[in-house]
Amino acid sequence: xxxxxxEPGWRHARRxxxxxxxxxxxxxxxxxxxFWRKLMxxxxxxxxxxxxxxxxxxxATDIQGGAKFGYTLxxxxxxxxxxxxxxxxxxxxxxxxxxxxxxxxxxxxxxxxVAMVLWVLCEVAIAACDLAEVIGxxxxxxxxxxxxxxxxxxxxxxxxxxxxxxxxxxxxxIESIVAGLIVLIFGCFVYEIIVSNPDYFAILxxxxxxxxxxxxxxxxxxxxxxxxxxxMPHNLYLHSSIVQTRQIEQTEPGKRMAIKxxxxxxxxxxxxxxxxxxxxxxxxxxxxxxxxxxxVEEIQDAYKLLAPVLGAGAASTVFAVxxxxxxxxxxxxGTLAGQIVMExxxxxxxxxxxRRLITRSIAVVPALVVTLVYGDAxxxxxxxxxxxxxxxxxxxxxxxxxxxxxxxxxxGVFVNSPLVxxxxxxxxxxxxxxxxxxxxxxAVEWLK
Numbered sequence: 408x409x410x411x412x413x414e415p416g417w418r419h420a421r422r423x424x425x426x427x428x429x430x431x432x433x434x435x436x437x438x439x440x441x442f443w444r445k446l447m448x449x450x451x452x453x454x455x456x457x458x459x460x461x462x463x464x465x466x467a468t469d470i471q472g473g474a475k476f477g478y479t480l481x482x483x484x485x486x487x488x489x490x491x492x493x494x495x496x497x498x499x500x501x502x503x504x505x506x507x508x509x510x511x512x513x514x515x516x517x518x519x520x521v522a523m524v525l526w527v528l529c530e531v532a533i534a535a536c537d538l539a540e541v542i543g544x545x546x547x548x549x550x551x552x553x554x555x556x557x558x559x560x561x562x563x564x565x566x567x568x569x570x571x572x573x574x575x576x577x578x579x580x581i582e583s584i585v586a587g588l589i590v591l592i593f594g595c596f597v598y599e600i601i602v603s604n605p606d607y608f609a610i611l612x613x614x615x616x617x618x619x620x621x622x623x624x625x626x627x628x629x630x631x632x633x634x635x636x637x638x639m640p641h642n643l644y645l646h647s648s649i650v651q652t653r654q655i656e657q658t659e660p661g662k663r664m665a666i667k668x669x670x671x672x673x674x675x676x677x678x679x680x681x682x683x684x685x686x687x688x689x690x691x692x693x694x695x696x697x698x699x700x701x702x703v704e705e706i707q708d709a710y711k712l713l714a715p716v717l718g719a720g721a722a723s724t725v726f727a728v729x730x731x732x733x734x735x736x737x738x739x740x741g742t743l744a745g746q747i748v749m750e751x752x753x754x755x756x757x758x759x760x761x762r763r764l765i766t767r768s769i770a771v772v773p774a775l776v777v778t779l780v781y782g783d784a785x786x787x788x789x790x791x792x793x794x795x796x797x798x799x800x801x802x803x804x805x806x807x808x809x810x811x812x813x814x815x816x817x818x819g820v821f822v823n824s825p826l827v828x829x830x831x832x833x834x835x836x837x838x839x840x841x842x843x844x845x846x847x848x849x850a851v852e853w854l855k
Contacts, residue, residue: 416816417515422754424651425508425747429578431654438664449668451582452649453676454589455740456495459639460488460680461592462536462737463543463730466706468632469684473691474703476626478613481685483630485614487637488681490834492674494638494805495646497812497831499669502647503655503662504821509647509804510751512811525803526752532640532800533745535793540741544734550710550727560775578652581739588736593679595729596686602722605693631841637684638838639797640804641744646673648747659820706730798842805835
């Protein structure tokens with residue numbers, strides 16, 4: 408039963424805006440402005456979302472895929488990114504049309520016990536993502552400066568202060584920092600591609616799906632790992648919120664314009680993420696697979712071998728700089744995702760420093776224990792574990808998102824068209840089945 412003041416399709420009236428401190432804080436031009444002026448006004452959230460698709464957790468699966476199977480799994484990265492583009496479009500549409508982020512929508516739609524379960528699962532996913540950031544940043548600091556991994560893990564706690572400093576200066580500042588780091592990562596991999604001199608014809612062939620990806624069990628296992636590492640559940644919560652930082656007209660034309668430019672923003676940004684992920688796999692294929700070095704799976708091994716294999720002294724350093732930028736970028740967006748999820752599901756506001764410290768501590772403690780007890784070699788296993796955990800949580804974000812955006816009661820005239828609805832459910836089913844298979848395979852491996 409709907410409470411007084413509730414919008415059509417919802418049980419309760421909205422009590423607060425998502426990320427209220429920056430809600431509708433960025434002005435956008437009216438409909439008469441030029442295409443480019445409007446695009447620049449909406450540009451930014453997509454880049455923040457794209458960060459999750461190139462975080463350190465993706466690196467291990469891409470390196471493994473390239474070293475073992477050459478360019479074959481490029482098609483898997485491409486398909487994963489196409490899935491992501493659709494899901495991020497739906498997340499942006501949900502936030503713009505309803506004025507609720509995905510967490511707030513789940514709290515309203517489901518019973519309190521179900522909402523609490525979804526909240527816990529999402530917190531686990533954010534902690535797993537943060538774990539990948541911690542390990543990735545620590546590895547990069549170790550490779551660049553020789554800092555022991557345990558100290559690198561501890562040092563990542565300090566980024567709490569850095570994030571708080573950025574947050575206090577406005578949302579555009581955060582977007583600009585993220586954009587700058589993405590440009591740095593992009594530039595690093597342009598250099599790596601040039602010096603690795605890959606087989607460009609084989610790259611084009613790799614973009615075409617091949618039956619052996621499914622028929623070869625080893626290849627399928629790595630392919631599902633790439634999918635699990637690419638589509639991130641917390642990004643759906645993040646995107647549905649940060650699109651609301653734009654001050655749009657709350658009319659049908661105003662919302663249509665916002666959806667159009669938010670979709671362009673996220674789609675272009677995810678193409679950049681596709682390039683980075685593809686570049687990591689291409690680099691591993693060109694540097695290692697071509698020379699019969701099929702067992703290179705760890706980031707540290709890739710770093711050590713790049714310079715001597717490619718004959719380019721800067722190759723290893725540039726690789727590590729990109730990894731550090733990736734880890735720090737993910738930290739910024741992970742902070743916001745954590746805040747959005749906690750406030751949305753619990754209607755509870757914590758001070759930003761406390762929220763960040765809790766999340767980072769959850770990630771730092773297991774990373775520190777594993778590093779101290781098992782040494783540097785276990786960090787890659789921890790990265791892979793974080794991606795498995797993310798895979799497990801993905802369905803619990805995708806299904807509600809597709810359900811809400813396919814509801815005419817909630818979305819009105821902006822409800823998904825029959826074609827989009829069908830494609831979205833097919834994508835959801837594929838993700839659920841493949842991730843379930845990945846988890847089953849992992850369980851079999853662990854029980855051996």
